[in-house]
Amino acid sequence: MMATWEIVCQHTYRKHLFSNILKEEEFWNDPNHSISKAYERTDQAILSNSSDLGRGGSTAVTAILINGERLWVANVGDSRAVLSRGGQAMQMTIDHEPNTERGSIENRGGFVSNMPGDVPRVNGQLAVSRAFGDKSLKSHLRSDPDIQEMDINNNTEVLVLASDGLWKVMSNQEAVDIARRIKDPLKAAKQLTTEALKRESKDDISCVVVRFRG
Template sequence: MGRFCCFNSSYSKLVGGRSSSAGKGRNHEGLIKFGFNLVKGKANHSMEDYHVARFMQSQAFLQRNLFSNILKEEEFWADPRRSISKAYEKTDQAILSQSSVLRRGGSTAVTAILINGQRLWVANVGDSRAVLSSGGQAAQMTTDHEPNTERGIIENKGGFVSNMPGDVPRVNGQLAVSRAFGDKSLKSHLRSDPDIQDITIDVCTDILILASDGLWKVMSNQGAVDIARKIRDPRKAAKKLTAEALKRDSKDDISCVVIRFR
């Protein structure tokens, strides 16, 4: 039916990894290229960021996409929005089912699925972000799920949002995002349903950046696009973005995927 490009960049308290990782790929026509880079932050814990970035034919989609067999191919073609939402819901349930092992573990995520190089679907939970460049102009494709923004929903569920001086707003004084996978102790006050956007890729579309909040805390959307567009190799662009974030004293782990169109 089609050809998928699946890209994901997520911050996770569930997965430990290497202190750094980099790589790249391209589809067989050479029209779309991607590169990624992950770096360990300065916090005293193991690497918490994780990513998936790959091209695949539709027949391989079931076995190899980020959500494994959760995101069913036939359902996706029938209703992409509902299918992605369902995949996020089942991912949350799968993480919660392991809460006895993971304890307070949780995760945010941003996912991009590109179909036949033409239709882009983007979904996110939490503060990992997707930014699209069209002719050099940055446009945020995702919504940062911040506690203050969704305060009413949290309070209606019996929770509260703290605003301690010198700190960011937190759900029940703990979590700095209002939507996340897992986090069982806060689940009654949290949402895990994604915001989902879709857009048609045109000749002006040049760059898509997916990154965890370790990048966005110290860099604007336009600033990231300006850096990435100057570097033809998307892997080198991803490495430059993570290096720049560290230079600006980002304390968090950083995962970054850069996709260059045509």
């Protein structure tokens, strides 16, 4: 049941999020507001399809390059975007963890558990403070994204977008070092996934590499 709902949630997320962004009439004038509205609409679409499938959900990270010059990155949860500029890793997203957003969770009537040997969790269940879906915890969670923007210059090399299954076993710098060495971005993403599995990552791994130069 949990796996089924995760598949439904991720399918809806992939199907709706980017199209929702492009549907926003003010996107070219106000990308920040448009991306936030698109995330909200996507979360509503996921919740409307949740039926009685349980409390599963999804994190998300998106990247939009405008005119080849300006990069916009947004995320909810602990999926992360890391940029390589001049060989140095730059994290463009914020990991939304229960401990760092405890005040927001408690203001919404939830609590953060800190059990020995485990990570902090919302109501003892969820290890992120923002997510799509998660209907049973939605009143305690946020689904609005953090949004960052950056100019792309001649020193910008690669962008790695990945779920926490990668970042739990690999530093930002290690990830961009691997990605920079491989010219084909698809092969680079596969190599990062393979390396995470070699390091015995226990979580789902999704990875996309975007190459800007070379």
